[in-house]
Amino acid sequence: MKKYSLFIWTLMLGVLLLAACNTSDTSQETNSTDSNETGTEEKSENAIEDHNHHEEDDHEEHAHVNETTARLTVAHENGIWILDSDHDEVIESLDLSVSALSLSPNQRHIFVNDRENGVVKLLDSGVWSESHGDHAHDYIESPILSSYEIEGDQPTHFVNHAGRTAIFDDGSGEVHVYEDTSLTTENAPAPVAAIQTVPHHGVAVPLSDGRNIVSYTPEENPQPLPEGISIYNAEGENETRYSNCPGLHGEASGGSDEVETVAFGCKGQVLLYHPAENSITELALPDAGARVGSLKGISASNYMIGNYSSEEDSALNTHLSLIHLRDRTIETIDLGTEYVGSITMDEEHAYVLGKNGSLFVIHLSTGEIESETAVIDPIEPTEGHGHGTPNPALALVEGIVYVTDPATMTLHQVDPAHGEAKAIQTFDTAPTALIAIKKGDPHDH
Structure with a gap:
């Protein structure tokens, strides 16, 4: 009888130990980012690292509107609001002049552009991931605005490619290219390339081999919009020119x-x-x-x-x-309706907001319109485009689309896969630009 009882207790202990090994836990880890940034050591105590590991059978549930986690940066004429989609609330408000927002290649920092005053600041969104082989560690901190300014004569187009960002200054025709690794909020980045062109409404694109594409307009007869592109080598010399692109705009x-x-x-x-x-x-x-x-x-x-x-x-x-x-x-x-200029996409789909107020999802390989979800009221015609003009803006995070509505000063969250849309925030000023950055999510693999 004693041997039987001992066997039962041993079996029960084994079951308990097996259950304990299968339990996921979440812990904190010291942040190992650039020590040059002010307050990094204090902030890293609050960095959140997601250690959740799931077996393949646990991947059945997917994010719906109320489960998506993102940090949202919304610009308006007098500054920036930063929100967490988890709680649908503003966690930070910054007062400064903003004409446009542009995401850096590292998917963490945001260029805050004040075009008319020729000033660009860098915003650390406070959310990022570090890859560790077969998994990633996700971190969440408070957002920080840079202590410096990048100056230029009407900085307009910001283009990310091959781990670099090219900024084109319309007023001077200058191009400055920055390495992604140089982008911190404490130390101003030094450009790795500088190219002088004729002033125009232009654009530049860094290439992975160190060359740069820069828009072209004739020096003897400059036009507001470029007429082609020039290829510059790593030493800044013009190698090739293609001039057959009248009215070049969009890249x-x-x-x-x-x-x-x-x-x-x-x-x-x-x-x-x-x-x-x-x-x-x-x-x-x-x-x-x-x-x-x-x-x-x-x-x-x-x-x-x-x-x-x-x-x-x-x-x-x-x-x-x-x-x-x-x-x-x-x-x-x-599309059957005119649409706003802010278009977003993932690997398989494009997301477009029609002026009828509906979000359209287009399958890229077939060109078919897969769905249409009513989001906002029909859009009234407005003058101008971009540079702070209050037009609706779109941002995409893991199949969830965020839409600003300047007419009603609201921010909407849309799950087109389920035909769901809801307003998650109302502002006291019309929003002019939007960037959404994904936060760590234990269900996102």
Whole structure:
């Protein structure tokens, strides 16, 4: 009898030990980021590291509207609000002049641009991840605004590519390129490249081999919009020029390594530059008089999405342009309504806000409209574009889309997969720009 009781107790102890080994835990770890930033040691005590590990069978549940976690940076004419989507509340409010927001390559810092006053500051969003082989550690801290300013004559276009950021100053035609690793809030970054061009509304794109693409307008007859692109080597010398892109406006990079492409919108065509081949492809637009003036692409996708418009034929203004990078072809999609310029995408889908107030989801490989979700009231016509003009803005985090509505001064959260939309914040000033950065989520693998 004693031997039987001992056996039972031993069996029960084994079950308890096995259960304990399968229990996930969450702990804190000292933050190991750049020690040059002010207050890093104090802040790192609050850094949150997610150690949750799940077996493959535990991945059945996916994020819905109320479960998505993101840190949102919303600009308005007098400053910035920073929100946590978890609690739908403002955690920080900064007073400063803002015309636009641009995300850095590290997906952590944000360029806060005051174009008219020629001042750029750097905002540390306070959320980032560090890869550790088969898993990542996620950190959350308080946001910090840089103690310095980057000065320029009307800094306008900020382009991230190949771990660098190129800033184009319209007023001077100057280009400055910064390494992602140099971006901290305490120490001003030194540019790794500086290129002088003729003043115009231009753009520059860093390439992975150290070269840079810079928009081109003739020195003898400068135009407000460029007419092509120039390729500069790592020493800043102009190697090649492609001038057949009238009214150049809009840029995007995309495709995997073997099909990496940089695209530029033009009147009558889209210009594709292929870095590996050092060559171009000219994609003629399907309709006479049409123009592409904005483009969106990501490195993980072999598609790009862009606007499509015409001064001569207003019926074309409800169309979008879809570029297939592998085939080097272009097609158009009729949305059935005009739309706002802020378009976002992931590897498989594009998300577009129609002026009828609905969010459209487009499958990139087929060009089909997969869904339409009502979000805001129909949008009234406004004058101007960008640079602080209160137009709706979109941001995407893991299939959840955030939409600002300047007309009602609200921020909306949309789950298009389930047709759900809700207002999560009301402001006292019209929002003008939006960036969303994903926070650590134990259900996100």
